[in-house]
Amino acid sequence: MRLRSILDFPLVTADEPVVYVLVKRFDLIVNILRAQILPDRGGELLVDLEGPDSALEEGLAYLRGLGVGISPVSRTVTHDADRCVACGGCVSLCPGKALAMGEPDWLLRFDPDRCVACGLCAKACPTRSFRTLW
Amino acid sequence: MPITKTIEEINARIRAGSAVVLTAEEVARMGETASPAEIAARVDVVTTATFGPMCSSGAFINFGHTTPGLRMEEITLNDVPVYGGVAAVDGYIGATSVRPGDPEYGGGHVIEDLAAGRPLRLRARGRGTDCYPGREVDTWITKDTVNEIFLFNPRNAYQNYGVAVNSSARTLHTYMGTLLGRLGNASYATSGELSPLLNDPDLRTIGLGTRIFLCGAEGYVAWPGTQFHTSRERNEHGVPVLPGATLAVVGDLKEMSTEYLRAAVFEKYGVSLFVGIGIPIPVLDEDLARRVSIRNEQIETTVFDYGTPGHDALGRTNYARLRAGELELDGRRIPCSAQSSLSRARRIAEELGRRIRAGAFTLSAPVMAFPTGTSLRRCPDPAAAPAAAPLGGAK
Incomplete structure (x- = not known):
């Protein structure tokens, strides 16, 4: 299975070659979509982790053992459908094609599994209907 | 014999509960098989609608007099500047006015907050x-x-309205939304075959005094809108391929609903207001029947490059292609999306249709037709400006 997650690293783990270990020891496919170190939060990695369920579980256990926080993207970007007027301004900006509109109702559909948490939608939304947790 | 109807006849049917009312989308589908003559015979009213950000919006307010009396010259509502250069306690809050130092709150929000019944600090x-x-x-x-x-x-x-793209290397933040560099996306802004003035392109039935749906309330067309341009190039279906006519509209904000009126923030551009407008078009004859059955693929518009100083025109497309989500330009496929909400526009067209069928909304004939042959002037270059008068006039 594939898991898109935001990994939060305490600064003390900065020396640990996490991605190397996930690939080498757990044989996971790691696709890094974004990586940054923030002074007030430590390190943050937006990744796709892919592999057999058992290997994925072991890899996640390894990460938790290091004190790494694991949260699915769906919990870091939220869309308020009541606030949204479905203008569509965000749709053509979305690099992951997580946002779509069309027949029959032309309401905005948000697929968190495709979201790369870039935040373009949140900045572009005229009604400020997106919330991001970073 | 060709069918002709009058607005009075249609209103009589509305009052009797027998008027046939369709949305512009429904009549466009009907037009795929039915002739204009058949449509004119079967349909009385077509409802059109749009819900998009319209910067040229605002509200006049009379605050009531204070004790002791005050001539309000500098006015703010929730710290947003209100124009006070009118009578003592009159003001005008423009949609794009912003709270100094806070680009996230402005006139659009003030107007939305007022419509919602929220208290504001004056x-x-x-x-x-x-x-x-x-x-x-x-x-x-x-x-x-x-x-x-x-x-x-x-x-x-x-x-x-034109489609906006950006060929420059950097992202642009505009009133047409975020435009990614190197033609990364495209942005358009009308409701196509549902859009009011594309369904009556010669403004035969829309003029001064036309009763409309304005943000949930009954409103009126008050004047030709600013930048009213009726000389644009038209395609073979009779619609302009560039921004053409506009409307100045008026209505009671106390009766409006935030479902059809919303503040808008455009990153690094400013504040605006989503305005929901519905206009009923009486199907008086075959000519109007043909007009209201226009389809998205027949409505063309021009693509402009906001990445060049003169916003160069790059080509033409139509609303069927735009709705499909991709714009083809120089062999490239560019993802596109709208700034105006089709779902809200449909809701307005349906709600207006319900009110007409219920006899609660009748049609009004314009008391003055709008001018033809108008075009746009540019602000004079300083070198070419009329001879300067001393500041303050003839002193």
């Missing part, structure tokens, strides 16, 4: 005159405490 100052000795006031108002508050929008319901 602060005003005046110099003090013999008739208005007061100097300042700091209080709270709602739409129920003020005497009048009416939306008066100088330019709404644009008849067509």
